[in-house]
Structures are given as C-alpha cells and as structure tokens.
Amino acid sequence: MIRIPRTVVPAAVCLTALALLTACTAGAATTSGGYAGAQMPGMQQQAPMTLAMPQPITANPNDPMKSQLRAAKTFDLGLLLVDGTGYTIYRYDRDTTDPSRSNCNDACAAKWIPVKTGGPAPVDVDQSLIGQITRDDGTQQVTLAGWPLYHYAGDSEPADTSGQGADQAWYPIAPDGKKITITQDQWRENAFGL
Numbered sequence: 001m002i003r004i005p006r007t008v009v010p011a012a013v014c015l016t017a018l019a020l021l022t023a024c025t026a027g028a029a030t031t032s033g034g035y036a037g038a039q040m041p042g043m044q045q046q047a048p049m050t051l052a053m054p055q056p057i058t059a060n061p062n063d064p065m066k067s068q069l070r071a072a073k074t075f076d077l078g079l080l081l082v083d084g085t086g087y088t089i090y091r092y093d094r095d096t097t098d099p100s101r102s103n104c105n106d107a108c109a110a111k112w113i114p115v116k117t118g119g120p121a122p123v124d125v126d127q128s129l130i131g132q133i134t135r136d137d138g139t140q141q142v143t144l145a146g147w148p149l150y151h152y153a154g155d156s157e158p159a160d161t162s163g164q165g166a167d168q169a170w171y172p173i174a175p176d177g178k179k180i181t182i183t184q185d186q187w188r189e190n191a192f193g194l
Helices: 008-026 107-111 184-192
Strands: 070-074 078-082 090-092 112-114 130-134 140-144 150-152 170-172
Touching (some): 107 112
16 A cells, blocks of 8 residues: 655645646637636736836936935945945045045046935935035035045946945945945855855
8 A cells, every 4th residue: 555645635636726727727718819717706917017127327427316325235235325226335535524525536537426416315314414515627526424425437237336445445335424344255255154
C-alpha cells in the first residue's frame, strides 16, 4: 500500500480545481478572438500597471523637479538628500557655510550642477535649514545648513552616488546637512563581514 502524505492531498485538490477552472475559461472564447463570460462573477479586470522609468539628468537647469529637495532612505547609506526625480544631492567640502559661498564655478559647475531655486516644496526636510545664495554668475543656488547643493553629472540613475569622495571633497548630503562618508562598498564589507 502506498501512503500519500497528508500535505500532498490539499495541494492536489487545488491544482485539479485550477486546471478545471482554466479549461472552463478557455472554452468561453468567442469567434472574434476575445473571451465572453470568462470573468468570474464579482471580479473586475484591471489595466496593467505602468511603472515610471528613471529619467536621466537633463541639460535643462530649469527643470523644477531637479530643484525639489527630498529625504530618501537608502538600503546601504541610510537617509540622504535627493531631488524630485530621485537623483542624489551633493555638497562640496571646499565651499564655505559662514558665510555660505560656492567655490565651484565655470568648468566645475558643468560637472557639478548647482541646484537652482524655484522647485516644489521640500519633502521630509527641515525648512529652517534651507537657504539660498547668489552665485558668481548671478544665478540663485539652494543651500542646506549653509552648504551649497549640487547634482553630479556622472550619476546615471536615481540614488546613484558615483560622485562620492571625488577629489576627496564631494559627498552626498544627509537631510540635516552632514556629509555621508561611508561608501556602498564599505557598507557591504561591514554588513556581510567581507
């Protein structure tokens, strides 16, 4: 006598019911190629979900979403500041905070794009820490805790931090204005004991 474990019987019953339901539904096809009456009573057909794809940093410095400040919790680096499209915001150690002043101009500002004023309201960021300065070229730049804020043109996707540690002066900034010095590699080494 062959004994079937008790856990196999309910699974077999469910699979049989699913096969019968599929067979009955497939038989309801109409000649036009659609299905007539194939939907279960009380169930509504849903449209497929569309997921927004990340947008690259554009050359347009006036994109308002690039000027929005948001706090974002990342898996490996904790809370960091991003813009409205999810791209990392940086601070530059060679800038000054008292008074606030940017020391990144001309070619530097082409690579490290200043965060311009005029974006939507910040999200999960203390409004009292946000300010602005007038740059050497006359444009307005957003500051956080006195630090002028930048995007890195080399970041290719949201939450990318490829500019971190560049020239030992560029770092992602936390929503409280502190720099984030731990890298993703260092976090992995600590987390997984590598």
